[in-house]
Each structure stands twice: as C-alpha cells, then as structure tokens.
Amino acid sequence: MQAAAGFAPPGAAPGSGLVGRGDRRSADAIPRPPAKFTLTGHRSPVTRVVFHPHYNVFVSASEDATIKVWDFETGDFEHTLKGHTDSVQDVAFDPSGKLLVSCSADMQVKLWDFTMYQCIKTLSGHDHNVSSVAFLPSGDFLVSASRDKTIKMWEVVTGYCVKTFTGHTEWIRCVRPSPDGTLLASCSNDHSIRIWSVESRECAVVLRGHEHVVECVVWVSHPNTVLAINSPNTSGGGGGDTNNDYSGMDTQDSVLNASDRIQNGMPSGTEVISKPIGVSLYVASGSRDRTIRLWDVSTGLCLIVLIGHDNWVRQLVFHPQGKLLLSAADDKTVRVWDLKNRRCQKTLDAHSHFVTTLDYNRNSPCVITGSVDQTIRIWDCR
Template sequence: MSSLLTTRQAEELHKSLIAYLTSCGYTRAAQSIRDELNLPDTTFDAATSKKYEGLLERKWTSVVRLQKKIMDLESKTHQLQHDLDNATPTSLAARKNHDPATWLPRAPARHTLQSHKNPITCVAFHPVFSSLASGSEDCTIKIWDYELGELERTLKSHTKAVLDLDYGGPRGNTLLASCSSDLTIKLWDPSDEYKNIRTLPGHDHSVSSVRFIPSGAAGAPLSGNLLASASRDKTIRVWDVTTGYCLRTLRGHGDWVRSLSPSFDGRWLISTSSDQSTRMWDLSQPDNNSHKQTFMAHEHVVECCAFAPPSTYTHLASIAGLKKAPAASSSAEYLATGGRDKLIKLFSINGLCLKTLTGHDNWIRALVFHPGGKYLLSASDDKTIRCWDLAQEGKCVRVVEAANHFVSCLRWAPSVFKDAVPTNGEANGTNGTGKEEGAKEQIRCAIACGSVDLNVRVFAA
C-alpha cells in the first residue's frame, strides 16, 4: 500500500478509516488502529474525526460511479470498433458527409428529454418546425424543441393515459391529434398555443391509435380533413376534424385494434389487432366494400404496422423476386408489421409474406421505414432500435441501445419538401406521390423514441 500512496494519501486513508469505524460504533477497532499508528488524541481529536467521518464512503461511491462510466465507455468503444471493422469506403464517406439517404441513428442520443412522471407511450414530430410531442401514462402531452432539447409546454386535458399522437390536418393548418384510455380524441392547435379546440367522443373503449389521412384521399373536398382512429372497441372510425363528425365506422377485426398506417395518398389504410391479423382498407369504397385484404402470419398480437414508401420498392421488389419494381406512383405495394411474437413481417399487397426478420428478444412496438428507402427501423421491448438493410435481404446492420427499459414508440421526423411547382391537370398539383410536382425532398436526419424509463430520446445527425 505504501508503494501506491504518497505519505499524505496514506495519512488521509488512515484517518478516514478511524473516523468511519468510530462513527459506526466500532470503538475498539478504531482504537487498535490508532495505537498501531501512534495517533494520540492531541493529533487526532474529535474535530479532526468529524472532518474525516464521511470521506471513506464518498470515495467509495465515487469509485463505483467511475467504474460504471468506464464500463459504459468500454461498451461504446466496442461498438465503435465494431462499426470500424465493418466499415466500407462507401459507408465511411456517407458518414463523413452525413448523407441523409443512408444516415442511421447511433448511441448515445443527442438529447434525453425528461419531465414525464410515467412511461412514455407515443411521440410525434411537427411536419415543419423543430417541435416534438410526447404522450404518457401520466395523462399529459409535452411539447419539446428537439433541436435545443428543451421543454416548451405541457398539455393537460385527458383524464387517463395518452396512447397516441399525430400531426396533420386541413391543408397547411397543422393540428395535433391525441387519443386516450379516457375514450376520447382531442385536437390541439399549435398556432394558437396548443389550445384544445375540439374533443371527439364516440368510441366505446380505449382509443389506441390516431392518424391523419394525407391529402389526396377519395372525397376530394374533405382531403386533409380526415382523421382515422383505432380502438379497443374493435372498430376504426374516420372523422372530419373540421366538423368533429364521425363519417364512417369500419368493422372487421375480432379484437382490440392496435395501430393504423395510411398510404401517402390517403386512399389505403392498414390496421393491426390483438386478433393476430393485419387488415387493409380502401377508403375510396363504401364501408361494406372497403375491406380489401387480410394479412395472417403472426402468432401473437400484432402491435404495429407501416406502409412502405415508394423509395423502398426497388429493394422490396428484389426480396419478392421481381425483376422490375412497381411504379413510384403506386401508393400501396408493400407493408411491414411487428408483433408480440418478436417478429417483423414484410408483405406484398396481395397478402404474401415476403420475409420474416428475426433478432429482437421481445415484443416489437414500432416500425419506421427510412425515407431514403434502404432501411427499416424497429423498436422493441428488448430496449433496442434495430436497423434492417432492405438492400441486403433485410439483414440487421445496426443495433442501437436506445433505453434503460422497454422502447414503446418510434417516429422519424417527416421530410421537408421545397420549391414545389403545381402542375396543370393533376389534382392538387400532385404527381401521384402525395407531394407537389417538382418538390425536392429534404430528409431530416432525426428520430425520436419513448420508453418505459420515462425518457424521450432524440437521435440526430
């Protein structure tokens, strides 16, 4: 010991040890050490003992904290070494230039947002501004500036857990929709300090998912006004957010409807359920003819779903064994589902399961396709986000340790479209992709996830 510590350090250690034993009531042991060290009362009095009383414990806890930091750093170093070992010139160049088409999240998160008092259930990005909304079992919605990592406001109106959130609404007039276990859907106006402008009652049980139907849906006058909701009452309802009226109720699922995903043109809607099925609906058809396809491949509750964007068609067509990819103007060719059977399924629109992605060790909670088209991201109760390369037959190419508990939700910041030029002869000036002709897509390299550990995390380039 003497060879490791200086004389002063050794003296402090001895005094700390005596003070600790004295404070714990081990007076004989403390006296034995004092006798061995020849420390009389004149040298080590009561005041000195008090000074050194908590030093040993503080040093000990500091060592434990430092040891944890060292372990975390070693883990990050291992991950970076793994990335380096598997790097290619292309991937290194993409990372250097932050190519949005190939950017993937990596730990640690840019921001860890803390304020909720109960598990996070949902997150949603504002389509234009750097705002992020999060919902929680604490009945509140919180609005964050995700670039600064700061809380902007807290919305209180729901009386039970907030289960889902989505931004959208009538052309340009962006609204925030929320749904809850209190059986209601609420609409908030971000342009008016997030005032609660409407409450939509009607479901007979918890409302588990809400999604705005993008502009371009059948029924042109209502385009952009439509909101779909899914509920534990086994139904899907479509609402006109301008009037608050329920326009239609879709029935077919035999159990709790868990999640929804509309196609980019608003014509198609997919839903997942505790009945272990995924269903596809044609919103241009009347209720009795709207159900078009049932996807059956999971052996447990299907938690989440996502329509594949046209940017993925080349890769998914290859997985499907097709020589030619479908036209980009087609809005519904492929989809992905995730379930409590820990599996992700890729489907073609005819109901054929193209691929099963395995790797997660717990329930799949959320799925997001990369806007660039090459990747699919998934979030799970195994605390990770996984990135699957569709150009490599769905190979898992990255595992992000995303939280300290179950990851309950995941969203990608929507792309921004600039320099749009409306064209003649096209409804709403769109080219079949739901975006205006000539619009240049700017992919935002930011995703957010929420966890049962009460934190919202933002990963950004």
C-alpha cells in the same frame, strides 16, 4: 398561450423555425450513440413521439395523461398540453402542422390548435380505450382505432363521425392511411392486419402470419423501399419468403392502378388481387411474436420476415431514403434493418427499459425514442 420557441405559427416569416433540408442528410445516416439529449419530465411511460412535419419541435405522449412539446435542436421543454384524463396512446399532426390529434384510454379523441396549444374539439364515440389516430393525407379527415374493435373516420371541420369500420375480432392496436388516402391498414390483438377501402368501408384483404398480437403497421411510401423489398436477397439471411424481382416497374402508375382495382371491387378475406405492384400495396408490421413482416397487399403474401428482436416489436418507421427500416422493441433496443440484404445493420441499446416508440425526422438526420423508463432520447444520425 404562446407558441413554442422555434415553432412558426401562421403569418410567421417564411422559413422561420424550419429544419435544414437535404444537404445534411445521407442515404445511410442512422442513429448512433451516445444520445444527444435525454429528456425527462413525464411521470409515466412514454407512449408516442412524433416530429412536427415542418419545424424543429416534436411532441411526446405519455401514460401520465399529458402531451409535451420539445425543441429537438436544443432539447428544451416548451409546453404541456393537458385535457385527457387517462393515458394518451397516440398523437399525430395534420399535413400543415397546424393541428394535432390525440387519443386516450379515456375513450376520447382530441383535436388541438397547435399554434395556440388549445383543445378545439373533443370527439366522442368509441366505447373503450382509443389506441391509435392518424390524419388522412388531405387533412380533411382523421381515423381512430379502439379496443372496442372498431375504426372510426371523423370529419375534421365538424367533428362528426362519418364512417365506422368493423371486422377485427379483438382490440385494434394501430390504424394508418395509405399514402394516397384511399386505403387503411389496421392491426389487432386478433393477430391479423386488415386493409380497408376508405370509400366503401369494406375489408379488402386480411393478412395472416403473425403468431401473437400485431402492435404496429406502416405503409411503404418510397419507391426505393419497393425496389429493396423486391430485390434478390444477396445476403442469404433475414427470412424472405420470395425474391421476385419487380425492379423495373413504374411505381407511380402502379399506385393509381392498384387503388382503382380496390375501389372497383377487391375480393374480401385472404383472396389475392392481380400481381404485386404499387408503392401503396406494401405494408410492414411488427408483432409481439418478435418478428417484423413485409407484405404485398395485392397478393396477401409475406415477402420478408425480419428476425432479431428478443421481445415485443412496438413501432416501425422507414428511413426517409426508403432502403432501411427502424424498429423499437421491448428488448430495450432500436434496430436498423437493411431491407435489400434482409439483415440487421445496427443495434442501438437505446433505453434502460422497453422502447415503446420512435420517429425519424424527414428533414434532418435525427431520431427520437421514448420508453417505459419515462425518458425521451434524441439521437444524431451519421
């Protein structure tokens, strides 16, 4: 099989197919109408869209059991990956972009050689719908979450399941590794978010506050986000629970210290650890209760509650510059949140049906969204 147009497989000339960097991106670039492209081809709702980490392509997953590859610069369709026999729930690239992982309601996890568009491994072990997958930052391991109430860790080279994490009492909707790969965050139909030690498999913290299914969780990975979360609320809105100011902290050192504390024996349940420091100790969650919450993992405290969506919140992604958060929801909109001022900065009427997924390109000012209306839309940011 041929690789996608615009995608440079191993051995290609340096820079071939690379998205432009830096000079085209501003700190306040957000998606604005009209959509640059509306892409059709899926025959069922779109469940996930993800940009390639290095090249000008992205993939979409759908309930039609397929994964499609698209060029986001031109809007051209490139290829369809087939192999799953039921709805594809999630997809993710490894750091190199050479491997793609997918999971499905068919209870399987599949590894794909993205340079050849070939399935190279099928990982079996879950007993129910597999909802979420992600590579650890090293690329050597991946994790999957399932309706069977477990999280599994798999070795990429062998395809073996090396660890199973148990603790949630209902369907696990999402699992995501921390930026340093030492922790996992998961969320569930049991209304909770759990933080796990990758090394020990123990649940370090349980975050409670949502009043319905928690659909998505994402780690804070940018120091600007930490500063925005902990800055005084100047707008008087947005529902922040605390305005403690830790803007003078050394975020790089605090990540290491926080990870060390957890690896050395963090209390379980809802007990708290030290004080709120460290980029790796903040997560955001979105729920069917229509709210978005930002949490200090080290204390278990909810710092900010963002209210505005009129239906289930499906997915969250941080702006590359760290000061904004984007959310997709079943009210058919994408919202852009100003974290410092705890307010909705922009509401984008994105689709004619529920918006199930979105992603922000880290190298170029571009957002993609997917919907139950079976379409994908590409939005320029300015």
